Amino acid sequence: MFAQFDKQIDEIISKMTLKEKIGQLNQEKAPSGKEEYENLLEMAKRGEVGSVLWASSAYAGAGNEPGINVELMDELQKCAVENSRCKIPVIFGRDVIHGHKTVYPIPLAMACSFNNDLVEKCYRATAKEAANDGIQWSFAPMIDLSRDPRWGRIIEGPGEDPFVGASFAKSAVKGFMGEKLSDKDSVVACAKHYIGYGASEGGRDYHRTEISDYTLYNFYLPAFRAAVNAGVGTVMSSFNDISGQPISSSVHHIREILKEKVGFEGFVVSDWDAVIQLVKQGVARDEKDCAELSLKAGIDLDMKDRAYLTYLEELVKEGIVSEELINDSVKRILRVKFAKNLFENPYRNQVSYDRKEHFALAREIAEETAVLLKNDNVLPLSKTQKIGVIGPFLKEKRDLIGSWTLDGKAEETPSLYEALLNRPEKENIVFADSLEELSGVDTVLLALGEVHTNTGEANAVAKLTLTDDQIELVNRVKSLKKKTIAVIFSGRPLAITRQIPCLDGILYAWHSGNETAPAICNLLFGDKVPSGKLAMTFPRTVGHIPMYYNVTPSGRPVDGYYGENPENCYNDIPASPLYPFGFGLSYTEFSYEDIKCDNKELSLDELKNGKKFNISVKVNNKGDYSAKETVQLYIRDLICLNMRPLRELKAYQKKEIQKGCDETFEFSVGYEELGYYYSDGSFHVEPGEFEIYVGDNCLTENKIVINVKA
Numbered sequence: 102m103f104a105q106f107d108k109q110i111d112e113i114i115s116k117m118t119l120k121e122k123i124g125q126l127n128q129e130k131a132p133s134g135k136e137e138y139e140n141l142l143e144m145a146k147r148g149e150v151g152s153v154l155w156a157s158s159a160y161a162g163a164g165n166e167p168g169i170n171v172e173l174m175d176e177l178q179k180c181a182v183e184n185s186r187c188k189i190p191v192i193f194g195r196d197v198i199h200g201h202k203t204v205y206p207i208p209l210a211m212a213c214s215f216n217n218d219l220v221e222k223c224y225r226a227t228a229k230e231a232a233n234d235g236i237q238w239s240f241a242p243m244i245d246l247s248r249d250p251r252w253g254r255i256i257e258g259p260g261e262d263p264f265v266g267a268s269f270a271k272s273a274v275k276g277f278m279g280e281k282l283s284d285k286d287s288v289v290a291c292a293k294h295y296i297g298y299g300a301s302e303g304g305r306d307y308h309r310t311e312i313s314d315y316t317l318y319n320f321y322l323p324a325f326r327a328a329v330n331a332g333v334g335t336v337m338s339s340f341n342d343i344s345g346q347p348i349s350s351s352v353h354h355i356r357e358i359l360k361e362k363v364g365f366e367g368f369v370v371s372d373w374d375a376v377i378q379l380v381k382q383g384v385a386r387d388e389k390d391c392a393e394l395s396l397k398a399g400i401d402l403d404m405k406d407r408a409y410l411t412y413l414e415e416l417v418k419e420g421i422v423s424e425e426l427i428n429d430s431v432k433r434i435l436r437v438k439f440a441k442n443l444f445e446n447p448y449r450n451q452v453s454y455d456r457k458e459h460f461a462l463a464r465e466i467a468e469e470t471a472v473l474l475k476n477d478n479v480l481p482l483s484k485t486q487k488i489g490v491i492g493p494f495l496k497e498k499r500d501l502i503g504s505w506t507l508d509g510k511a512e513e514t515p516s517l518y519e520a521l522l523n524r525p526e527k528e529n530i531v532f533a534d535s536l537e538e539l540s541g542v543d544t545v546l547l548a549l550g551e552v553h554t555n556t557g558e559a560n561a562v563a564k565l566t567l568t569d570d571q572i573e574l575v576n577r578v579k580s581l582k583k584k585t586i587a588v589i590f591s592g593r594p595l596a597i598t599r600q601i602p603c604l605d606g607i608l609y610a611w612h613s614g615n616e617t618a619p620a621i622c623n624l625l626f627g628d629k630v631p632s633g634k635l636a637m638t639f640p641r642t643v644g645h646i647p648m649y650y651n652v653t654p655s656g657r658p659v660d661g662y663y664g665e666n667p668e669n670c671y672n673d674i675p676a677s678p679l680y681p682f683g684f685g686l687s688y689t690e691f692s693y694e695d696i697k698c699d700n701k702e703l704s705l706d707e708l709k710n711g712k713k714f715n716i717s718v719k720v721n722n723k724g725d726y727s728a729k730e731t732v733q734l735y736i737r738d739l740i741c742l743n744m745r746p747l748r749e750l751k752a753y754q755k756k757e758i759q760k761g762c763d764e765t766f767e768f769s770v771g772y773e774e775l776g777y778y779y780s781d782g783s784f785h786v787e788p789g790e791f792e793i794y795v796g797d798n799c800l801t802e803n804k805i806v807i808n809v810k811a
């Protein structure tokens with residue numbers, strides 16, 4: 102898709118000086134103050150600015166970033182396209198991670214909706230709002246697989262599973278790009294952070310990772326491959342090292358795997374200062390070394406640190422870096438600028454959109470991201486009972502939109518308190534500051550959670566519990582012996598193990614954007630039925646980490662720790678998860694019939710030629726509510742050259758089933774689903790038996806066996 106402009110681009114490059122080429126490889130940060138701004142204009146005139154990142158600090162996601170200044174952007178663009186010799190437009194980027202002005206749930210929560218269409222719609226709406234503010238490129242989707250809820254950036258990605266990650270990547274990229282990338286309301290997407298950043302040791306941000314190529318190909322890469330196949334224009338490399346090689350200097354990861362094996366034709370941008378950080382990481386003596394290593398590794402655009410701008414010319418003249426490599430990077434950057442139609446349409450476009458529709462979408466997805474973890478006949482709330490609400494998150498607004506929102510506003514986010522006041526049931530609600538005020542109520546609703554500042558970049562936690570005051574509140578409310586329900590607003594799975602016995606109901610609300618609270622009210626009162634499923638395992642305690650469902654079997658105990666054989670692992674705590682991947686309750690009850698398959702056996706050749714196993718399951722809604730169910734299909738490849746996971750999600754479908762009715766869910770499982778990657782990156786389906794599981798979470802026992810003949 103991106104190589105179609107190469108003829109025009111080659112011609113442009115043939116007329117560029119070395120300095121002008123290097124200018125294209127330089128990304129400046131947003132100027133702070135007049136002096137920096139004027140300097141930036143002059144740089145643009147000299148052709149030294151390939152891109153501007155509209156953020157002014159290294160921690161854009163956590164801090165108070167200045168808003169976007171469209172007039173400044175247009176003035177700067179004018180310098181590039183009218184006053185520079187080559188007239189090449191600048192591309193403007195910003196972190197638009199889970200919504201722009203309208204804020205949608207944090208990506209980890211969005212993944213729990215298991216609703217790809219809805220995710221795509223949210224990113225489509227996001228692209229329109231961002232494009233209208235002059236943003237041509239978003240540094241999203243963040244698709245780092247992570248198994249560590251301590252890591253603050255866990256909020257930003259789709260969780261622990263490669264298939265969910267790939268589905269999320271595809272939906273987000275399609276949403277950003279729309280019909281065509283050249284359309285005025287489309288935005289270039291950026292798959293980040295390539296690669297392995299989510300595996301940082303101990304959940305400590307920016308720290309080392311240890312990932313074999315086998316694990317990389319099968320777990321960390323699929324989401325990036327899906328983003329590339331969906332047409333992502335850019336990839337951001339990550340800060341971490343893998344087994345001692347920082348990604349910013351890794352020829353193996355960027356050139357060999359991403360560009361050659363995966364076939365990525367767009368450009369790679371480094372992360373903030375990541376090029377010059379090679380000095381701190383101890384693989385470069387000075388910034389000149391850094392520029393050499395990163396360019397050779399395949400980083401095309403240098404984010405903010407000016408190492409390329411300062412040293413590449415010298416490096417070419419000294420014969421250390423070839424001009425060919427620079428040409429290749431320029432070509433990749435210009436491909437994206439052409440695909441986005443910036444040469445024809447470099448300035449900010451007015452894009453119309455209906456903010457009301459975007460809020461409606463934000464509410465719809467927030468309703469689908471919340472996960473009902475426990476319900477001992479307390480939810481939905483009856484419209485007449487007396488409810489007392491208490492807890493530190495009752496009046497909270499800012500935390501509900503989560504971290505990594507640069508342009509979202511707390512003022513546009515109703516608190517749970519405000520949302521409840523808007524309900525017809527408000528007369529029956531007591532808003533309590535103390536336990537005494539709860540004496541006359543039937544049910545207590547606890548508003549609990551974590552602050553958004555515990556999540557996001559450079560924020561990790563070593564404890565996964567609720568804060569002490571919240572734990573105490575739960576215990577004190579328990580002593581009232583009333584029905585108690587907790588709504589938990591959080592950015593990560595919290596180890597609420599000890600609170601579970603004190604609670605009759607738990608609705609995990611996440612930090613789900615502007616419409617979190619109204620959506621939660623709709624769920625609490627039964628206007629909507631919960632349908633979210635966990636995209637990440639909940640561990641019982643920090644000591645469980647890493648805990649993820651798609652583990653390989655161990656020789657002893659035979660089936661591993663996650664499901665069947667929990668007792669043989671830790672002496673002090675069950676080894677099984679608190680809540681497994683894919684889990685989430687509903688107000689209704691679904692029953693699954695046996696799995697059917699049209700064919701129990703196919704040959705390898707038939708699979709290679711596109712034949713598939715057609716699998717179906719009938720799901721009955723036996724309860725009193727029409728509701729959505731996400732049916733999940735997992736496989737297990739029984740005997741292989743390499744150990745394969747006990748379960749691997751390979752497909753899911755979410756559908757509404759009317760009460761008293763059933764629906765048939767159909768899946769096809771073929772070559773792509775049954776294969777896996779060897780350490781050299783080659784893809785294989787190995788003949789033999791496969792177990793196919795279809796059910797409502799990763800521990801389902803509903804299975805059949807199929808056979809692939811040699």
Ligand code: BGC
Nearest residue numbers: 156159160161196240372373
């Ligand atoms: C983050 C990136 C972000 C960049 C620009 C970095 O610190 O790691 O995710 O895109 O800053 O704001």
